[in-house]
Amino acid sequence: MNPIRVAIAVARKDLRSEWRTRELVPALAQFIILALLIANFGFQINSNDAPSIVPGVLWFALVFAGLVAFGRTFAAEREQASLEAMLMTPASPIAIFAGKAVAATTLLIACEAVMLPALSLFFGTDIGFDTILAVFLATIGMAALGCLFAALVARVRARELMLPLLTLPLWIPFIIAGGMAVQTALGLPGSYDEAIGLLIDFDILFIVLTSLAARFVLDE
Amino acid sequence: MSVIVGNGLTQWYGHDMALDSVDLVVDGGEHMAVLGDNGAGKTTLLRVLATALRPTSGVLEIAGLNAFREKRRLRHYLGYVGHNLGLYPALTAAENLEFFCDLQGVSRSRVDAALEAVGLRPQSYRRADALSRGMQQRLAIARAILHEPRLLILDEPDASLGADAADLLTELMHGRTVVLATHDHALANRLCPRTLTLRHGRSHGTATRLHIVK
Numbered sequence: 001m002n003p004i005r006v007a008i009a010v011a012r013k014d015l016r017s018e019w020r021t022r023e024l025v026p027a028l029a030q031f032i033i034l035a036l037l038i039a040n041f042g043f044q045i046n047s048n049d050a051p052s053i054v055p056g057v058l059w060f061a062l063v064f065a066g067l068v069a070f071g072r073t074f075a076a077e078r079e080q081a082s083l084e085a086m087l088m089t090p091a092s093p094i095a096i097f098a099g100k101a102v103a104a105t106t107l108l109i110a111c112e113a114v115m116l117p118a119l120s121l122f123f124g125t126d127i128g129f130d131t132i133l134a135v136f137l138a139t140i141g142m143a144a145l146g147c148l149f150a151a152l153v154a155r156v157r158a159r160e161l162m163l164p165l166l167t168l169p170l171w172i173p174f175i176i177a178g179g180m181a182v183q184t185a186l187g188l189p190g191s192y193d194e195a196i197g198l199l200i201d202f203d204i205l206f207i208v209l210t211s212l213a214a215r216f217v218l219d220e
Numbered sequence: 221m222s223v224i225v226g227n228g229l230t231q232w233y234g235h236d237m238a239l240d241s242v243d244l245v246v247d248g249g250e251h252m253a254v255l256g257d258n259g260a261g262k263t264t265l266l267r268v269l270a271t272a273l274r275p276t277s278g279v280l281e282i283a284g285l286n287a288f289r290e291k292r293r294l295r296h297y298l299g300y301v302g303h304n305l306g307l308y309p310a311l312t313a314a315e316n317l318e319f320f321c322d323l324q325g326v327s328r329s330r331v332d333a334a335l336e337a338v339g340l341r342p343q344s345y346r347r348a349d350a351l352s353r354g355m356q357q358r359l360a361i362a363r364a365i366l367h368e369p370r371l372l373i374l375d376e377p378d379a380s381l382g383a384d385a386a387d388l389l390t391e392l393m394h395g396r397t398v399v400l401a402t403h404d405h406a407l408a409n410r411l412c413p414r415t416l417t418l419r420h421g422r423s424h425g426t427a428t429r430l431h432i433v434k
Contacts, residue, residue, distance in 0.1 A: 001325035009322035020310040081304030089323040090295040
C-alpha cells in the first residue's frame with residue numbers, strides 16, 4: 001500500500017471536512033485578529049519599537065492559534081471514534097499521521113494568510129518574503145510536534161491542559177530561531193541566514209523524530 | 221479449520237476485570253453470536269478479536285497468525301463494525317467509503333457495490349450527518365465489507381437497523397466467518413448456529429442452536 005496515497009487521502013479528507021463545516025479556520029482567524037488588536041492597544045507601539053516587539057506578538061498569536069488547530073486535529077477523530085476506524089485498516093500509522101499533520105499545517109497557513117497582512121496593518125511593519133519564509137518554516141516543525149502531542153493527549157481527559165504543557169517547551173527552539181529570523185527581516189541586526197538554517201535543521205530533526213514516534217503513539 | 225483460536229483472553233481496566241480468561245474457537249465459515257447483559261464484556265471481547273485492543277493477557281491466533289504481532293497483516297482479512305460508528309459527518313456516504321478504499325488499498329469502484337449491499341445506493345450523495353441512525357449503521361457495515369474480508373466482527377450490528385436487519389445481515393454474513401455481539405436472542409438464534417454467553421467477563425460456555433431452542 002502506498003503511504004503517500006494514504007497521507008494524501010487523510011489530508012484531503014480533513015481539508016474537505018473543514019471546508020464543509022468551517023469550524024476551525026474562521027474561529028482561529030478571528031482569534032488572531034483579536035489577539036493582534038489587543039496587542040496593538042496594549043503595547044502602544046510606535047514605528048521605532050515595531051521591529052523588536054512585532055516578532056513577539058506574531059509568535060504569541062501563532063503559538064496559541066497553533067495549539068487550538070493541532071488540538072482539534074485528533075480530538076475530533078477521537079470524539080467521532082473515527083481514528084480507530086482508520087487504524088483498523090492496513091494503512092501505515094505514520095502515513096495517517098503525516099496526512100493529519102499536512103492538513104493541520106495547511107489550516108494554520110490559511111490562518112497565517114490572515115495574520116501577516118493584519119500584522120502589517122495594525123503595526124505598520126513591512127511584511128516581506130523573508131518574514132513569510134521564517135513563519136512558514138517554523139509552522140512545519142511546530143505542526144509535526146503539535147500533531148504528535150495532540151495524538152498523544154487526545155485520549156486523556158485534561159487534553160486542553162496537557163497539550164500546551166507538553167508542546168510549548170519543545171516549540172521554544174522554533175520561537176527563538178523564528179523570532180531571530182523575523183527580527184532581522186524587520187531590520188534589526190542579526191544573521192537571517194543563520195536563523196533560517198536553524199529552522200530548517202529543527203524541521204528536519206523534528207519531522208524525523210515525530211515520524212518515528214507516531215507509530216507508537218497512534219498504534220497502541 | 222479454526223479461524224479464531226483464543227486462549228485465556230483477559231482484560232483489566234484499572235481494577236475492573238472486563239474479560240476473565242475467555243477461551244474460544246471459531247471455525248472457518250462459522251457464525252457465532254456473543255450474548256450477555258450490559259457490561260458482560262461483549263464489546264471488550266469483540267475489540268480484542270478485531271485486534272483493536274490488546275488484552276492484558278492471553279493468546280489469540282487468527283487465520284494461523286499471532287493476532288497481536290501480525291495485526292496489520294490481519295487487517296486485510298477482517299472487517300469490524302464497532303459500537304461507535306466512526307463516520308465522518310461532513311463527508312457524504314460515498315466519500316466516507318472512498319476514503320476507506322484509499323486506506324484499505326482497494327479500488328474505489330467497490331463503493332457502489334458496498335452501498336448497494338446495504339441498501340444505501342440512493343443515499344450515496346447525502347452527508348453522513350444527514351443520515352438516520354439506521355442508515356449510519358448501514359454505512360458503517362458497508363465500510364467493514366469494502367475490502368471483502370473473510371472474517372467479520374460485528375458489535376450489535378442490528379442496532380437501529382430496522383425490520384430487515386436479519387435479512388441484510390444474513391446476506392452479508394454468507395460465505396464469511398462471523399462473530400457478532402447482540403442483545404437480541406432471537407436474532408442470534410436465527411443468524412448463528414452457535415452462541416457464547418458472557419457474564420461478568422466470564423465465558424459461560426457455548427451452545428448450539430438446539431440448546432437455545434430447548
